Amino acid sequence: MASNSSGSGSQGRAPQRLRIIAGHLQRPVDVDATVSAAECKAQGGEADVASDGKSVPKRRQEIMKWNGWGYSDTKFLFNKKGQAEFTGKRYKLSGMIIPALKEWMEGTFGTNMQHKSLATPALTRTAVQPPTLNEAFVEELKSTGVPFSHDAEDRVFRAHGHCLHEIFALREGKVGRVPDLVVWPNCHNDVVKIVELACKHNVCLIPYGGGTSVSSALECPQEETRSIVSVDTSQMNRILWIDEKNLTAHMEAGIVGQDLERLLNESGYCTGHEPDSMEFSSLGGWVATRASGMKKNIYGNIEDLVIHVKMVTPQGVVEKSCQGPRMSTGPDIHHFIMGSEGTLGVVTEVTMKIRPMPEYQKYGSVVFPNFEQGVACLREVARQRCAPASIRLMDNEQFKFGHALKPQVSSMFTSFLEGLKKFYITKFKGFDPDCLCVATLLFEGNREKVLQHEKQVYDIAAKFGGLAAGEDNGQRGYMLTFVIAYLRDLGMDYYVIGESFETSVPWDRVLDICRNVKARIIRECKDKGVQFQPFSTCRVTQTYDAGACVYFYFAFNYRGLSDPVHMFEEVEHAAREEILANGGSLSHHHGAGQCCAAWAEVMESGRVERCGTSYSADTTMC
């Protein structure tokens, strides 16, 4: 659908504007790695950016994988020489050799290059159930002129998020219940019409934004006999207006993060909201799942950024009548919209705060002798309320993981420097390589303030034994979060399955929860017969006044296990149980979805508060 009203997507200017994503994704332009502006998507005018400057076409299959993460042209593989390589041209790491990855995988998971578990190459259309169409609904829909499709591929694409079990099933070519129809509304009024028709004809709607849900929110209920319609908002992707006086912008909810930032950048603004999934996740999804962005320390989480929301519910359109910055008339309707995860309605338009683009950005990193010291440092930074735009603390395992992802260095000099650095830290400073951990930092603002701020943070770090470890390490840390989802696909080619989950927890519990959850994962895997100790790691990714957000990764080699996905889910369940027992929340930003349905009872019993998150909104709305 042509939908190019507002964001004049001239590719000529885009390269200068794409600072945010570029910071994480771009190819190395220069070894000096302050975020120099370089293009991410648009370099060389690949077909990935549609002619109107938008990244997501109606037919997602044109550029994206049907059974894995992200773009079809981008993936990790082991080349003929047995070296790991990242294909494509989209990311900074693209086209590079990653020499240490193979050894790391073999050492961490006990994988063997000979033992592969490859995915089914293509979707068998016959595996997809024929659609259950509600003829009356389809007839009336036709008369509205809203485009729709019941093509098998279109439907399968909208039947899943990126939970492990969803991707695992797709790789095996298994498709469960999928939506019977996909509609692409082009504007708010289209959604109003669709919802009206759905009510009239008793059809289920599942709103679909970017499809990056990791909480099973997009899964169609197996037992549903009515026709299920997926409402794909991806074509509602315009910036309708920018109000420079009030520093707000009004957007359609289907716009994905990277487009939103790029288009705002063209006018010299940004929202500063950067969840790790921002390449694909949509604004509506953020609102519906109470998303959190990497730079929330400066810009705030989605609930701080949203000024106004329009949501279409079966009872009509819900919205506030003004754009006042704060109101005392409660309860605030935003409180039931945010975190409703698509169960109450479809978010169609959002007004958000915008900020002038930062003048200067700088990455940084600090090495700590151990995780305890690192957490103490973060706590102090939070106490003094001087957290940079982003501050993250990776544990030792993740630090080593990050190291395994270092691309091949071309010059002798660089590798000599690396060696020297390592020598200094481990031998001269006496850091134990099996204990040390690293904090990555991102500063943003005007140059002078950034440098001042940087000094303040490094001074605090020094009190906790932290040593500044360079911008490179910092930047690579952030890159990791963008490529990790691609890495999971590589792992799955070699019998490794993994997942991430997150929580928020009071400060005094941070160390305990990290230790206990990691240990619980290891113990559960051992009890369930996993031969090789799982990879179980965490990082503290956000700091707040009263606590922190902790992000866990775990993965293991499932070779020889009869029902790996089931086992995996049991371990994950145990890990969540451990989180709750240690005073953590069910989720900091992923949302509850259906993954956590098992906890519904716990939540009702009043002890656990439901938290929201990152992506595409969904769940049936009838």
Next chain:
Amino acid sequence: MASSNAYAQRDPMLKKRDDFEDILEERRNSSDLRYALKCYTPALYKGVAPCKSSMLKSMVLQSDQLHYVIQQVSKETGRQTDNVQEEVSAILDEMAHSLQLSTVRFFAFTLSKIFKSLFKSIRVNEEGIQRLQQAIQDHPVVLLPSHRSYMDFLLMSYLLYTYDLTLPVIAAGMDFMGMKFVGEMFRMSGAFFIRRSFGGNKLYWAVFSEYVKTMLKNGFAPVEFFLEGTRSRTSKSLIPKLGLLNIVMDPFLKGEVFDVHVVPVSISYERILEETLYARELLGIPKPKESTSGLFKARKVLSEDYGSIHVYFGQPVSVRSLAEGRVNRCQFNLVPRHIPGRPDEDIHSFVNDSAYKLVRAQEDNMVLKPWVLLASLLLQKQAVGQEQGTALDELTAQAVWLRDLSRQYGAFLHWPDQMTPSEVVSSSLSLHRGLVRTCEGKVQLALEHEGGAVGPQSAAALEEKLLSQAVIVLSCASYRNQALHVFLRPALLASAIHAASSNQKQEVFNSFSFLRNMFSNEFILCPGATVQDFEEACYLLVKTGTLQVTQKEVLVNERGHRTLAFLVSMLDPFLQGYQVVCRFLCEEATETLTEKQFIPAIRKFIIKHLLAGRLRYAEVLSSDLQKNSLAAFLRLGAVEKIKGPIELLIVFHT
């Protein structure tokens, strides 16, 4: 029977227990000095650096928990915080251990000498040691030995030193501190001292619990304490005390450690050093205060033979597994963890159940010697008045019968199979020659039987004679008691059948349940496990061909009467004890009976009845039994305690 599967694992044939190694053997063959000076490098918990006691103290003093309580106490009493802080330091100095390797080496040397002269062997299950070693490296560990002798904690440290394991820190009663020099020696070998009672002292409790938790959380050393709280004078396991168990479980429940492993250790002595001391104490002859000179006098025990010791290190029990599905740990999420709080009802019941499980694990792994069976038999015979004693071969035959029965009930019996039964019996009898006498091929307890012709004796002399007989009986009973846990459930069932008015299963169950409830201060009976215990008892008695249990009825087999009679006699002394306490309370208790007066009064009452021949068991003189029965009657509401300037006991005549 539906229950048969559930208890199949109790079948001794299936229950694989580890083998034992004698550690004294090596001591007899190589230099003790070299042993005491050996290279001692235990593997530590996750590689923590060993912690100096001064460092430990400062960690405790700086903890949030103590800060909070100090502030609170200072606010409540109006004292300066510095002043409270000083008190805290003083408490800590009084309490803290100061483990020194040189002292440990000194003990290693002297104890080697002492052990070798006292005991034939000290047998340890080395697989248990290996499990312990692994546990110490993976988790904070709590050692829970059974407590039958002063020897226990020295022995434990000695063993851990021998096997190159981290030495434990041991919770010891303050009374040891009274023994000047020795108290300090114990402190330097890893003991820390706690006051016997400090109920209301918030500050003391805070220091104490923080001290234990700090050691545990950081995994500096295994924490050792006695779940039973004190030495059991009767060799029955005592009802567990929960205070310390609560403290060591707390770091897990609050998420401060991933897990805590608790290792029950069963130490069984073939002959207990304090044998007659205990009996005297139970009869009201006061125990000498622990003193260095007392210990010195006790050296005459060194010249006697005390047989062998078996030490069984049980399977480490994960507190995490115990709590799985039992405890909702989220309850600790809403209050900062450094603020002390009373445990909820469900935590209390969880700790209580765990404590019972652990004591039962201790009981289960307790090694029984043949003498235990002989003592049971001889006591029963003495009670029915076999004045001339039992022929040796008859006793042997009965012992073999009892051996087989107890094995079927799952007893961990150490019966030397390479010897003939009569050799086994006579060697047991000779080890315990102080308690039994063999003359003209007849065996009986070594009670003083003066010929009847001496003529009338004064009441005092009669009483004295009675008490001296009671010393022998109670000593013997303490050996029989070692086997009580094996026979307890079947014996309760046997007595229930005996007491029930019909064969109806429900009737028998009710009677079982009543007895079990009444005796729950006396024996280790897990709270709320009446049905399981009943089924277990049925299963065992059916398996051994004693009973038939149908849907409705419980029937005694023809050949089951012997077993049943034996089992009933096992509990009989206790039943009679409770009856006599009951009678005393009904007949003699006046309005003004205080708890303090209770023991002397009932003792007088019982002596009177014993001398008059109205009571069969001298055992009922045991103050342990009397206290337990009073506690049971209080619990059951038959007696009420009225708090006041003096505590009065009021009896309800119901």
